[in-house]
Amino acid sequence: MIPIAIRGIQLTSLVDFPSEVCTTVFLGGCNFRCPWCHNADLVLRPSVLPEISPAEVLNLLIRRRSWVQAVCITGGEPTLAPGLEEFVRSLKSRGFKVKLDTNGSQPDVIARLLAGDLLDYVAMDVKAPPEKYDLLTGTRADLEAIKESIALIKNSRVAYEFRTTVVPGLLEEEDLLAIGQMLAGARHYVLQQFRTAGTLLNPGLRELLPYPETTLDHIAARLQPFLAEVEVKS
Numbered sequence: 001m002i003p004i005a006i007r008g009i010q011l012t013s014l015v016d017f018p019s020e021v022c023t024t025v026f027l028g029g030c031n032f033r034c035p036w037c038h039n040a041d042l043v044l045r046p047s048v049l050p051e052i053s054p055a056e057v058l059n060l061l062i063r064r065r066s067w068v069q070a071v072c073i074t075g076g077e078p079t080l081a082p083g084l085e086e087f088v089r090s091l092k093s094r095g096f097k098v099k100l101d102t103n104g105s106q107p108d109v110i111a112r113l114l115a116g117d118l119l120d121y122v123a124m125d126v127k128a129p130p131e132k133y134d135l136l137t138g139t140r141a142d143l144e145a146i147k148e149s150i151a152l153i154k155n156s157r158v159a160y161e162f163r164t165t166v167v168p169g170l171l172e173e174e175d176l177l178a179i180g181q182m183l184a185g186a187r188h189y190v191l192q193q194f195r196t197a198g199t200l201l202n203p204g205l206r207e208l209l210p211y212p213e214t215t216l217d218h219i220a221a222r223l224q225p226f227l228a229e230v231e232v233k234s
């Protein structure tokens with residue numbers, strides 16, 4: 001029995017794994033408290049959500065293999081789950097591609113997964129420039145760990161993206177440029193539009209209006225000199 005608590009599953013997703021149709025698996029719990037996070041139950045109260053066993057998920061995936069051959073593991077923060085590596089191995093050994101979504105706080109876990117050739121894609125959230133990391137994560141974030149994860153991913157052979165949710169009022173244009181400097185030389189960076197869907201950790205942010213798309217396009221253009229590809233996602 002793999003020691004991992006799966007708290008949600010989306011059987012078919014066209015958006016969670018670039019160029020793949022995937023099944024998305026949600027793990028509960030997180031060490032960050034990003035005020036704009038829209039998965040409050042998954043982060044704060046994962047035990048109120050029904051638990052799905054890894055065996056059940058594997059059986060589902062195998063039954064549906066002719067339609068879906070890729071799995072996105074997201075959270076919460078998946079790298080906190082003790083059974084993550086075993087779960088990923090069980091997927092890879094059955095021929096599934098695996099994408100990991102992470103906040104980058106556990107570089108040792110990311111290093112082990114990369115060294116074991118267990119990942120096909122990594123998406124790491126880079127929440128803020130260094131001086132705003134605590135504000136945007138609602139915690140005392142370990143910046144050295146974040147920088148180590150960035151370096152590990154940037155220097156890996158695996159396809160990846162770094163991404164930032166552009167929270168209006170908390171992140172300004174200059175903050176995004178500072179993040180661009182942190183990621184200098186990265187192959188792929190995504191500016192993710194702020195959304196108010198789901199249950200926000202800080203419901204007060206529900207009234208915030210996202211930046212206009214033209215603002216994000218303008219910031220993306222200013223980031224181009226540091227980064228190979230900058231994408232705006234709404």
Ligand code: SF4
Pocket residue numbers: 030031032033034036037038039043075076077103
């Ligand atoms: S958005 Fe922040 S709080 Fe929510 S799951 Fe991701 S890292 Fe955790």
